[in-house]
Amino acid sequence: MFDALDERWWRAGSSLNWWDCALAEPPSWLPAPEPARAWLMRHPKPLTAALALIRSHRTCETSQLNALDPRLPGDARARLWMSMAACRLIDLGFPLRVDGRTAFGPHAAWMGVRLPVHREISPELPRLGLSAVEIADIGPGPLRGARQYDRHNLIATGLAVKARSDGWLTAGEAWCRFDRICADPLMGGGGPDLALIGERDLVCVELTASMGQTLEDKFRRWDRVLAHRACDRVSVVWLAAGRGPDNREILKRLGGLCDGRPRQHAADAADWMGRIACVDGWEPEPGSPVADDAWMRRDMTRLGRVYGMPAAGDWRLPERLAGRWIG
Structure with missing residues (x-):
């Protein structure tokens, strides 16, 4: 997995070389918008999972996202990331090179992703077939990039991967x-x-x-x-x-x-990144935490019985309610 603490990536500064989807023309290696939109509509679960994790962690690298949720591809060239960028749902970031040459494209050493910093993507999501519950599960507040410190956020995402393991x-x-x-x-x-x-x-x-x-x-x-x-x-x-x-x-x-x-x-x-312990000897232990997934499932099951839909308890419920992740 990508290591954000590796100093070779930050010799030219602690920021990435970003392709801003709201301002820049699409590069030649992105697919056309219509095929990309059709692909995302056929794959709503990885789309919502990716958006939720990217929103939560601000800036992520694709192998980090794969480690947090194995349904998401680690390869920067994967159809999911290219389709999301083609539909202008994410910005793409690449490491800066100290020789001044542009390292730009999914063939680079690795690729960061973030929500667009110059546009709000919420209006686009219903057009991709996402329900109101699925959109709400991505997270509260505006769905656009917030405060960005690329090295800082990528280290935090790596620490999340370590903690999950x-x-x-x-x-x-x-x-x-x-x-x-x-x-x-x-x-x-x-x-x-x-x-x-x-x-x-x-x-x-x-x-x-x-x-x-x-x-x-x-x-x-x-x-x-x-x-x-x-x-x-x-x-x-x-x-x-x-x-x-x-x-x-x-x-x-x-x-x-x-x-x-x-x-x-x-x-x-x-x-x-190796051992979760502090200099004063304090070493927190996770125990056996369990995500509470019962509240909405119970309500949906009850409503399903009332309205004659016995399977409503499992109908397109967000992954977070099945205990897969918190945010």
């Missing part, structure tokens, strides 16, 4: 809002980069690649969140995700800020 349920940045974590609209819309959902505990992950003046403010905000009555089982792990020798100083700074904060811990992002 260890038994955690995960939720990406788009789902990790303070008002949802606390079940309190007054807590605001910010939040961590990733959440690990265990049988008993919720571990919120914050990636840090610099030591800006706002770092202490972020710690104080988490102090307020962790003091909320709904967060007695929530912990925060601050992962140092800097580049080169700077990362040691970042980790040292994070460790100092975590001192005296019993539910805030520091670790190195690269170390977490």
Whole structure:
């Protein structure tokens, strides 16, 4: 799988070379829109699964998406990704080359995907045959690209893959809002980069690649969140995700800020790709988490009996309600 911590991809900067579907002309290697639309209409499940995961994690690489959901192809040249781009549902990103030459196309070393940053795709989805329930399952809010830090988001997605393999349920940045974590609209819309959902505990992950003046403010905000009555089982792990020798100083700074904060811990992002443990010895365990898939299935079954449709309990229900993933 693609490793976002591999420094060779970021020698020319921490951003990707993006093909913006709202602004750029389609390259020759994309299929024509009409055949692409017809293909997507015949394959709604991988389409909605891809859009939901991309929305959740902001920026993803195709092999990461395959690791999160094996129904999605890891090959950047796969029909799914090319059809979604041809229908202008996603932007495509490629690594920048230090020699200044353009590495552009699915034949490049790897390919990132994101929701379009300059257009809203919600109006397009009913035209592809998706139901209102399927569209809602992609996630709340506008379906367009949000705050993008490519290296940052790709590392977080890789950490989600690692956590899934260890038994955690995960939720990406788009789902990790303070008002949802606390079940309190007054807590605001910010939040961590990733959440690990265990049988008993919720571990919120914050990636840090610099030591800006706002770092202490972020710690104080988490102090307020962790003091909320709904967060007695929530912990925060601050992962140092800097580049080169700077990362040691970042980790040292994070460790100092975590001192005296019993539910805030520091670790190195690269170390977490191998073993989920913190520098103070704290090592969270997932237990046996189970996604709650019963609430809507019960309601659909009941309505099916009322209206004479006994199979309604399984009718096109989103994959998340079958316990496959959270977000």
